[in-house]
Amino acid sequence: MITRAGWGLAAASVLVYAVGAPLGYAQAAVLALTGVAAVGAGALWTLRGVRLEVRREVTPVKVARGEPAVAILHVRNTGRWRHAGLLARDVCRGTTVTVEVPALARHTARTVSYRLPTRRRGETPVGPLLLDRVDPFGLARRSVAYGRPDMLLVRPRTVVLAPLRSGRQRHLDGLTSRSAPSGASSFKGLREYVIGDDLRHVHWRSTARTGTLMVKELTDVNLPDTVTILDTRPSSYEGDDEFELAVDVAASAACAVTRDRFPVRVLTGMGELVHAKGGPGEDEEVLDRLALVEREAAAEPPLHALRRAGSGGALVLVSGTFAALPDAAAVRRRFDQVLFVRVGDPTDGGPPRAAGVNVIEVADLEELAAAWPG
Structure with a gap:
């Protein structure tokens, strides 16, 4: 053309x-x-026909927002003639990345790499890859598509935080180990025996009465149980940057719990997003789910989500407006600790106060780490 x-x-x-x-x-x-x-x-x-073998790799396939992601392009000339004037073009979420491919002699290969944009969170299709052959004066171009689009997942940024302490009863030794559910020590109930259960936990009276081998189910009364609620109403944020920071805060609060293998529920104005029960690697699932969260016109106020949040443990409510603070204050008696995080530029006079609610304002993740009460 x-x-x-x-x-x-x-x-x-x-x-x-x-x-x-x-x-x-x-x-x-x-x-x-x-x-x-x-x-x-x-x-x-x-x-003139071009015979090329083209292969592209995206690494890593999951990356935190703002961190580098690279596409590696392998091009091999399988034809009989030398090829020059080749340009590779990748489309990545509306942004076109162009890279020049060095001249290829017959039966030779070249590898080039280029940065991919990662400023926007979410699923980011990379491609299709277009390889342009351009004449020396740039008067004509021929484009050929190679391969299928690859998927890059841009996830929220996080900062390391300590889990919020919760639980009305406390062990003198504090929190248990990272495998707290298996090291539990408080009676929760009875259930049928499963192969691998410790025989020392068999409840013989119930076994004799039911004719089925029953064991005592134990749990740690000081096990941190956290609910994180992200306000996803468009009216709660002045712009995209504030909402992205809110997602980062919610991800940091949730991962502070899942990284120590404790349970956490993450809710938005559209319902429950993820329920991590304390298993290994669940922080990855939390980040994957939060990578896809968007503001929704149909999102409910935080109070509606709080009604479905149950009670007990710690509550973290993240919003871009103090208008959601009364929602947290209304349910403070249902939780052992309530934290309200408002994202954005600080307000004049400091944040308002609410009885039983710890209120903090953050303009970035560094401020969150400094103000975090854990």
Whole structure:
């Protein structure tokens, strides 16, 4: 296809001929013919077949917002002729990344890499990859698509926080180990025996009464149980940056719990997003789910989500407006600790107070780490 430069040269050539020929300037015809011939030669240059093997890798496939992600392009010339003037173009969420591929002699390969944009959180399709063959003067271009789009998942940024302490009963030794559920020591109930259970926990009276081997189910009364609620109403935020920070805060609060293998529920104005029960690797699931969260016009106020949050443990409510603070104050008696985090520039006079609610304002994740009460 003819590029803008090619069309411009062709139009200029016609204009020179149209103006100069009636006045008897022979040079005008020569210039016009030369320009049109150059455009034609460029088109013929790009029509020549190109035999290439092209493979692209995206690494890593999951990355925190703002962190580097790289595409690695492997190009091999399997044809009989040397190829030069190759440009690779990748489209990544509306942004076109262009990289020049060095000249390829016959049966040789080249590897080039380029950064991918990661400023926006979410699923980011990379591609399809277009390889352009351009003539030396940039008058014509031929584009060929290679492969399928790859998927890059841009997840929220997080900062390391301590889990909020909760539980009305306390062990003198504090929190249990990272495998707290299996090291539990407080009676919760009875259940049927499962292969692998400790026989020391068999409840013989119930076994004799039911005829089924029953064991005591134990749990740690000081086990941190956290509910994190993210306000996803569009009216709660002044812009995209504030909402992205709110997602980062919610992710940091939730991962502070899951990284120590304690349970956490993450809710938004659209319902429950994820319920991590304390298993290994659940922080990855939390980040994957929060990577896809968007503001929704149909999102409910935080109070509606709080009604479904149950009671006990710690509550973290993240919003971009103090208008949601009364929702947290209304349920403070249902939780052992309530934290309200308002994201955005600090307000004049400092944050308002609410009985039984710890209120903090943060403009970035560094401020969150400094103000975190854990």
